[in-house]
Amino acid sequence: MEAQHNGRERPDPDGLTVTTVSTADPGDLLSWLPSPAVSAWLHQGDGLVGWGEAARLTLPAGSDRFAAGEKWLAELFDAALITDRVAVPGTGPVAFGSFTFDPASDGSVLIVPQVIIGRRSGVYWRTRISAGGADPLVPAAPATAPGDLRWSDGSRTAPEWGQIVAAAVARITAGEVRKVVLARDLFAQAPEDIDMRVLLSRLAARSPGCYTFACAGLIGATPELLIRREGRQVSSLVLAGTMGRGGSAAEDEALSTALLASAKDAEEHRYSVESVRDLLSPLCTELAVDATPSLLQMADYQHLATPVSGVLARDTSALALAASLHPTAAICGTPTEAAMELIRELEGMDRGRYSGPVGWVDARGNGEWAIALRCGEVDGRRARLFAGCGIVAGSQPAAEVAETETKFRPMRRALEG
Numbered sequence: 371m372e373a374q375h376n377g378r379e380r381p382d383p384d385g386l387t388v389t390t391v392s393t394a395d396p397g398d399l400l401s402w403l404p405s406p407a408v409s410a411w412l413h414q415g416d417g418l419v420g421w422g423e424a425a426r427l428t429l430p431a432g433s434d435r436f437a438a439g440e441k442w443l444a445e446l447f448d449a450a451l452i453t454d455r456v457a458v459p460g461t462g463p464v465a466f467g468s469f470t471f472d473p474a475s476d477g478s479v480l481i482v483p484q485v486i487i488g489r490r491s492g493v494y495w496r497t498r499i500s501a502g503g504a505d506p507l508v509p510a511a512p513a514t515a516p517g518d519l520r521w522s523d524g525s526r527t528a529p530e531w532g533q534i535v536a537a538a539v540a541r542i543t544a545g546e547v548r549k550v551v552l553a554r555d556l557f558a559q560a561p562e563d564i565d566m567r568v569l570l571s572r573l574a575a576r577s578p579g580c581y582t583f584a585c586a587g588l589i590g591a592t593p594e595l596l597i598r599r600e601g602r603q604v605s606s607l608v609l610a611g612t613m614g615r616g617g618s619a620a621e622d623e624a625l626s627t628a629l630l631a632s633a634k635d636a637e638e639h640r641y642s643v644e645s646v647r648d649l650l651s652p653l654c655t656e657l658a659v660d661a662t663p664s665l666l667q668m669a670d671y672q673h674l675a676t677p678v679s680g681v682l683a684r685d686t687s688a689l690a691l692a693a694s695l696h697p698t699a700a701i702c703g704t705p706t707e708a709a710m711e712l713i714r715e716l717e718g719m720d721r722g723r724y725s726g727p728v729g730w731v732d733a734r735g736n737g738e739w740a741i742a743l744r745c746g747e748v749d750g751r752r753a754r755l756f757a758g759c760g761i762v763a764g765s766q767p768a769a770e771v772a773e774t775e776t777k778f779r780p781m782r783r784a785l786e787g
Contacts, residue, residue: 385449386424386482390461390497393487400574402487405511406565409466409483410584411730411738412574416490417582418460418730420483424499425465429478435469436693439480443689446482447733456495459600459736460488463499467689468585468742469726471697472710477722479586513567516560516785524555524754525719531774532767534716535759541712542763549641550703550712553721553758554774558785560751569748572784576669581729581740588723590745591780593668596695596727598738599688604654604680609666610642610700610760611635611674614776626665629672634764639663639674642760645699645706646678653694654680670779688737692727700760701725701741722747724756746781755781 396402399412399419409420427442429435447463454462464486469478486497526534531554538550566584573591574582580591595607613629616622629635647659657680666675686694702725703709724747729739746755757777759770 385451386446386463386499386501388450388452388454388463388497388499390454390456390495392456393494393496395494396487396489399487399489400567400571403567403570406513406563406567408566408570408584409481410570410582411466412570412582413580414578418464418466418486418488420464420466420486422484423481424484424501425482427480429469429476429480431470431474431476433473435473435478436689436696439467439469439478440687440689440693443480443731450733452733456493458490458493459734460490460730460732461495461497462733464497464730464732466585466730468588468723468728469692469696470723471701471721471726472714474714475720475722478726481586513565514562515568515787516564517562519785520559522557522559524557525717526554528554528771528775532771534718535761535765535767535770538712538716538761539763539765539767542761547708547712548704549638549699549760549762550709551701551725551758551760552713552717553719553724553756555719556755556757556778558753558755560753560785563750564748564753564785566748569784572787573780576783577744577780579668580744581738583728583740583742583745585728587748588728588742588745589748590742592728592740592743592745593666593673594700594741594743596698596729596739596741597688597691599682599686599691600736602682602685604650604682604691606646606650606678606695607666608639608643608646608676608678608698608700609673611639611663612759612773612776613672615667615670615672626667626672629674630665634762635674636663637764638760638762639676641704642698642700643676643678645704646695649695649698650678650680653683653686653691655683656681671776685735687731687735688729688739689731692729692739696727697725698741701743701758703760721756725758744777744780746785753781753785
């Protein structure tokens with residue numbers, strides 16, 4: 371393939387120099403990561419892994435955090451000298467990002483790694499990104515598994531959180547909102563610093579159908595694709611309505627049948643689909659939404675799922691699309707503003723980047739962003755895990771508590787081995 375350049379004769383002295391070349395099949399992408407400070411996006415073996423930091427932006431609270439990040443990236447990539455000999459989505463300079471759920475929260479972040487290795491449908495590449503001639507190589511360090519963990523309650527105990535669910539149902543019954551998504555957290559303490567590479571390998575191996583991600587300490591394997599953009603083509607996978615998996619084929623089939631027949635889960639799912647449809651419709655010339663949800667089955671749980679696909683009316687980046695969609699009813703509720711206020715009142719914690727958009731975007735605007743679910747935030751020896759549920763009028767507190775325990779399970783297993 372002919373090399374793609376951005377037209378500059380020489381880079382800005384303070385800008386980035388970016389070179390993407392084809393490589394042989396790198397095998398397991400995670401095996402290349404030389405240190406625990408990593409960025410990653412994996413799905414069914416394809417994806418991107420990166421390390422080092424050529425550039426980083428941490429954003430303050432505010433509803434303009436997406437626009438500020440988009441502006442920063444546009445200026446950074448425009449000033450770069452780019453040689454891209456592969457020219458597929460994910461080549462050239464790429465920023466990994468993770469944004470807060472609530473605009474009132476600090477801590478959204480964008481990272482441009484110094485080295486990126488990628489795989490996409492049988493195409494393999496390596497990108498080196500340097501700023502001011504910096505050496506992009508990082509010394510290798512061996513990956514180590516977490517030792518014995520000490521678990522502790524988060525902001526609320528399980529019984530306390532069940533009481534919050536009951537309070538939310540009462541507010542729904544009173545007509546304040548139709549759906550609200552409530553979350554809880556859980557803490558783990560390890561004897562040594564937790565190595566993200568070990569967690570990534572375990573998550574990717576156990577949940578290949580999920581989007582396994584890592585960005586600035588946030589790590590997880592989420593089933594929910596918020597938006598994918600490839601040229602003018604866009605797609606999304608809406609998930610809402612959850613059931614565990616059975617211990618036998620007969621039990622599993624009974625649970626699947628119950629999920630498909632559940633009026634409560636169907637209502638929760640419908641609000642989420644309508645939310646994505648209504649947000650994407652003004653941006654697309656064509657939009658297709660499946661009329662009936664199907665089942666998306668993972669190792670520990672299954673969801674009602676509805677694919678959405680469309681054609682953009684104008685050139686809009688994946689990050690801008692994620693900003694337009696966030697927050698959907700799947701992770702906030704409906705009506706959105708009333709649900710957000712109820713979350714702030716009832717949850718009793720700052721979600722941080724949990725349930726915010728996480729993903730990547732390249733210099734052409736292509737990218738993939740998911741909702742940061744089934745995840746945790748790692749800081750040294752400590753990990754904070756998150757799980758949430760969509761609450762509607764028919765929700766039962768005990769069942770919702772049990773659902774959060776199921777949703778904690780992927781990250782608990784990643785930590786415990």
